Amino acid sequence: MAVPGPGYSITVRVEAPPSASAAGDLTSAVGRAGGVITAFDVVESHADRIVVDITCNALSSDHAEDLTDVLRALPGVGVRKVSDRTFLVHLGGKIEVNSKVALSNRDDLSRAYTPGVARVCTAIADNPEDARRLTVKRNSVAVVTDGSAVLGLGNIGPEAALPVMEGKAALFKKFAGVNAWPVCLNTQDPDEVVRAVELIAPVYGGINLEDIAAPHCFEIERRLRDKLDIPVFHDDQHGTAIVVLGALRNALRVVDKDITDCRVVVCGVGAAGSAIIRLLQHKQPRDVIAADIDGIVHSGRGDTDANLRSIAESTNAQGRTGGLGDAVAGADVFIGVSAPNLLSAEQVATMNPGAIVFALANPDPEIDPLEAQQHAAVVATGRSDYPNQINNVLAFPGFFRGLLDAHAREITDEMMLAAADTVADVVDSNDRVNASFIVPSVFDTSVAPAVAEAVRRVVASERQEAESVTAASSDAAIPGAPAGSSKS
Numbered sequence: 001m002a003v004p005g006p007g008y009s010i011t012v013r014v015e016a017p018p019s020a021s022a023a024g025d026l027t028s029a030v031g032r033a034g035g036v037i038t039a040f041d042v043v044e045s046h047a048d049r050i051v052v053d054i055t056c057n058a059l060s061s062d063h064a065e066d067l068t069d070v071l072r073a074l075p076g077v078g079v080r081k082v083s084d085r086t087f088l089v090h091l092g093g094k095i096e097v098n099s100k101v102a103l104s105n106r107d108d109l110s111r112a113y114t115p116g117v118a119r120v121c122t123a124i125a126d127n128p129e130d131a132r133r134l135t136v137k138r139n140s141v142a143v144v145t146d147g148s149a150v151l152g153l154g155n156i157g158p159e160a161a162l163p164v165m166e167g168k169a170a171l172f173k174k175f176a177g178v179n180a181w182p183v184c185l186n187t188q189d190p191d192e193v194v195r196a197v198e199l200i201a202p203v204y205g206g207i208n209l210e211d212i213a214a215p216h217c218f219e220i221e222r223r224l225r226d227k228l229d230i231p232v233f234h235d236d237q238h239g240t241a242i243v244v245l246g247a248l249r250n251a252l253r254v255v256d257k258d259i260t261d262c263r264v265v266v267c268g269v270g271a272a273g274s275a276i277i278r279l280l281q282h283k284q285p286r287d288v289i290a291a292d293i294d295g296i297v298h299s300g301r302g303d304t305d306a307n308l309r310s311i312a313e314s315t316n317a318q319g320r321t322g323g324l325g326d327a328v329a330g331a332d333v334f335i336g337v338s339a340p341n342l343l344s345a346e347q348v349a350t351m352n353p354g355a356i357v358f359a360l361a362n363p364d365p366e367i368d369p370l371e372a373q374q375h376a377a378v379v380a381t382g383r384s385d386y387p388n389q390i391n392n393v394l395a396f397p398g399f400f401r402g403l404l405d406a407h408a409r410e411i412t413d414e415m416m417l418a419a420a421d422t423v424a425d426v427v428d429s430n431d432r433v434n435a436s437f438i439v440p441s442v443f444d445t446s447v448a449p450a451v452a453e454a455v456r457r458v459v460a461s462e463r464q465e466a467e468s469v470t471a472a473s474s475d476a477a478i479p480g481a482p483a484g485s486s487k488s
Contacts, residue, residue: 004036004057005385009085010064011055013043017076018050025074030056033070034063051080094166095173095181132205132407141180141400142204143168144197146188149213149236149271152362158184161211168210168235176397176448178404180208190216194223201228205404208396209234214270215307231403231411237275239392242399242416243439244276244335244358245283246423247390250438251378253428255354257332263287265331267324267366268338269297274307276335277315279416288315289327292338296320296327325350332356334376340364345371353377360390378435387436394423394440398448402455412462418454426450 016022023040030037035056044051054071058064064084072079101112110116124130131137147161165182172180185196193216197207207230209221217234224232233239252259262285266273269290277288290297290311297303298319299312320326324342328334329350335358336343343366348357355376359365362382369386372379380388399419403411426440426447427433440447 003385004034004059004063006038006057007086008058008060008064009038009055010058010067011039011053011083011085012068012071013051013053013080013082014071015049015051015078015080016074018045018048022050023052026052026054026071026077029070029074030054030067033067034059035067055085090163090166094163095169131202135203136179137203137205139177139179139404140204141172141178141206141208141404142183142197142200143172143180143208143210144183144185144193145209145211146185146193146216147211148188148216150211155188155213158186165210168208171393172397172400174397175393176401176452178397178400188216190219190223193220194227197224198227201230204230205407206230206400207232208400209236211236212271214274215305217271218274218307225410229409231400231408233396233399233403233411234271234275235392235396236271238279238411238416239395239399240272240337240360240390241275241279242395242420243390243392243423244360245279245417245420246394247358247380247388247439248280248333248335248356249421249424250427250433251333251356251358251380253433254435254438255356255377257354259283259285261286262332263289263330264333264335265289265291265324265327267291267327267334267336267342268361269308269311270337272337272360273335274311276337277311279413279420281314282413282417285333287317289320289331290315291324291327295323334358334366336360336366338366340366343367343372345374348372348375351375358390378438380438384442388438389442390439391442393442394447395419395451398451399455401448402452402459405452406456406459408455408459412458414462415455415458418458419451422450422454423447 016026027037027040035058037054037056039055041053042050043053056067058067068079068082071077102108103112120134124134143165145161145165147158148155150156150161150164162182162184165184169180169182172178183200185193187193207224209217209232212220221232221234264280264285266277266288269292273290277290280288296316297308297312298316298321303309303312325347328347330352332352333356334343337360339361348355356378357372357376358380359367359369359372360382365381369379369381380390382390423439426444427437
């Protein structure tokens with residue numbers, strides 16, 4: 001299933017004899033070894049030798065070494081050096097801080113720093129809300145992790161998590177103009193994580209939790225939402241749920257099914273699976289069956305995990321038991337956010353006609369997409385080398401852009417549902433939906449602004465509704481009566 005890709009791209013600098021066949025010999029050797037050449041550049045040319053940079057994609061780190069060995073084994077060829085292009089991208093980090101203001105003379109300095117800055121400090125001390133207007137808080141997000149569940153790598157700690165958080169910050173800036181900064185905490189104690197985020201919160205307009213293992217992620221998110229006056233978003237949960245729900249709406253259109261008639265199987269009930277289930281239930285599917293490593297989640301399993309107990313209470317209306325195969329038989333939709341190679345083509349064949357399979361484990365999905373396509377009408381993955389990539393970048397940049405613009409203080413399900421519909425609408429509104437195109441490209445520049453606008457509308461509507469309720473309560477109060485009294 002795997003194909004050579006840019007994630008394992010290397011540039012090999014080699015010396016070779018200056019023969020007419022040299023270029024062909026080099027490229028043929030790489031091709032026979034399974035590499036895909038993307039560039040061939042002659043760096044030096046001499047009477048007795050040429051120096052060439054060969055850039056090629058490999059399958060893995062081991063495969064990249066194999067490609068190098070194949071070149072080294074050619075007669076008269078020597079390898080000078082090998083550069084891993086992914087590591088080169090990360091040298092010195094992927095993000096930096098730039099000043100927005102000129103600092104060219106004394107006047108500039110006196111306004112941006114002392115003495116002028118003292119006036120701004122005083123204004124914020126008098127009215128702390130002005131920090132949203134007069135500081136980086138207006139457009140800043142903290143990307144917070146404890147390094148306990150990074151990608152599919154597991155608990156690798158805060159330092160090893162930093163490249164992912166840097167990447168997240170770069171995506172925030174690229175797609176929505178949001179300034180984000182990685183905050184990798186050297187603790188996995190939920191109390192310490194919560195306290196650390198509380199302490200840094202004054203700098204930021206929002207908190208994006210990332211790669212924190214379940215069940216701690218649920219507790220940390222809940223407590224921070226209760227404590228902070230800025231929105232707290234756990235992308236592994238909510239970003240994933242938003243994009244999955246948007247993609248599912250379009251997939252159901254392709255197969256001409258209504259979600260209220262569908263039984264949905266969610267494989268994996270960690271952070272992502274739990275959030276998908278909870279957001280999905282707003283759309284009222286006929287039933288949702290959750291499954292994990294121990295099989296179908298049901299109330300009789302005796303799970304001690306509070307999250308699993310909650311899921312058992314709200315899903316599996318018929319009390320099904322058994323393994324994943326029992327769950328998918330007769331189902332309409334499979335959503336996998338779990339581990340590689342858990343679902344077989346034979347099991348997909350037992351699903352209802354017009355089956356939808358979202359195999360989102362990354363980098364290796366629950367089922368080979370080509371195998372799933374033998375029996376499913378619509379297939380999506382989390383990979384960029386297959387159609388229908390379910391990628392959180394379709395959600396979180398625009399979502400936070402809307403939150404920051406609206407000075408939102410919390411996140412609601414209504415905001416997430418609006419974002420999901422918007423992701424779907426970017427494809428659906430132009431009548432482009434088909435089995436290979438149920439979500440926009442991650443590089444579609446219309447997505448983030450549309451999601452931001454949808455979030456802003458919901459924030460404005462909820463704020464107006466809250467103000468109306470407050471005004472109505474005030475109007476109902478009896479002048480001079482004790483607090484809590486109202487007209488009868």
